[in-house]
Each structure stands twice: as structure tokens, then as C-alpha cells.
Amino acid sequence: MKNKIYDIPKAARYLAFRIPTIKTEILKLSAMRNFAAILQSIINYQHEILSGHKVEQLKVSIQAIGRIYVKGNTHIRYLIRNLYLRAQAFYADRCTNTEWILIQSYVPQKIKLISINLNK
Numbered sequence: 001m002k003n004k005i006y007d008i009p010k011a012a013r014y015l016a017f018r019i020p021t022i023k024t025e026i027l028k029l030s031a032m033r034n035f036a037a038i039l040q041s042i043i044n045y046q047h048e049i050l051s052g053h054k055v056e057q058l059k060v061s062i063q064a065i066g067r068i069y070v071k072g073n074t075h076i077r078y079l080i081r082n083l084y085l086r087a088q089a090f091y092a093d094r095c096t097n098t099e100w101i102l103i104q105s106y107v108p109q110k111i112k113l114i115s116i117n118l119n120k
Contacts, residue, residue, distance in 0.1 A: 006071045008035045018064035021045065035079050039065075043087045050094045059106045066108030085115050 006014065012030030015038065016023040022045050029037045042061055049057045069080045092100050107115070 005073050006068060006076060007073055008033050008076065011035065011068045011072055011076055012038055014068060015064055019045065019061050035076055036083060039079055039083045043084060050091060053095065053099065055095065055099045055102050058103060062106045063108060066111045070110055081114060088115065
């Protein structure tokens with residue numbers, strides 16, 4: 001079976017399903033085909049979770065972004081590299097060392113490698 005490439009609507013539907021807390025916002029932004037804004041809403045959601053030190057709640061959204069990166073089209077991968085991964089660099093400042101280690105355990109290997117290359 002051939003792997004299908006995700007375009008913005010398909011990626012948005014997947015993210016809305018995986019992150020129901022901000023589903024309405026994701027679908028609204030998807031209707032405008034604004035994937036950068038979808039990523040920003042996920043970043044804001046994750047920052048909110050981090051401020052409450054509810055690190056285990058990040059797992060689903062981090063893994064969803066990883067799947068979208070792997071299956072996304074060129075535009076989606078570009079935006080994830082340039083918006084989402086750069087925003088993740090600030091997460092370490094918002095959590096304890098133990099929380100940061102836990103967060104890193106949630107990050108898919110492909111995303112970790114890209115993040116390392118971005119931070120060189």
C-alpha cells in the first residue's frame with residue numbers, strides 16, 4: 001500500500017481528531033488553508049499545557065505533529081521545521097529538567113534529528 005501525502009485539509013483533520021481541545025480552531029483555520037496558523041494554535045496550546053506543568057498531556061500533540069511531518073507535503077514539512085520546531089526550543093525554559101526529559105521521550109526520532117540539525 002502506497003503512503004498517502006497529507007495536504008493541508010487532511011493534515012488539519014488528523015490534528016483536529018488527535019487534539020480535540022482545539023479542534024474547532026484547527027478546523028476553522030483549515031477552511032482558510034492557513035497551516036501556519038494551525039501550527040501556531042498548537043504551539044499556544046502546548047505552551048498553556050506547559051505553564052500548568054501537565055507534561056504528559058503533550059504526548060498526543062507532539063506525536064501528531066511527528067506523523068504530519070512524515071506524511072505531510074513539502075509545504076507542511078517546511079512550516080513544521082520553521083515554526084513548530086523553532087518554538088519547541090523555548091519549551092526547555094518553561095519546564096524542569098525532569099519534565100524536559102519526559103517531553104523529549106515523546107518526540108518521534110525523525111523530529112529529533114531535524115531539531116538537532118536546526119539547532120546547530
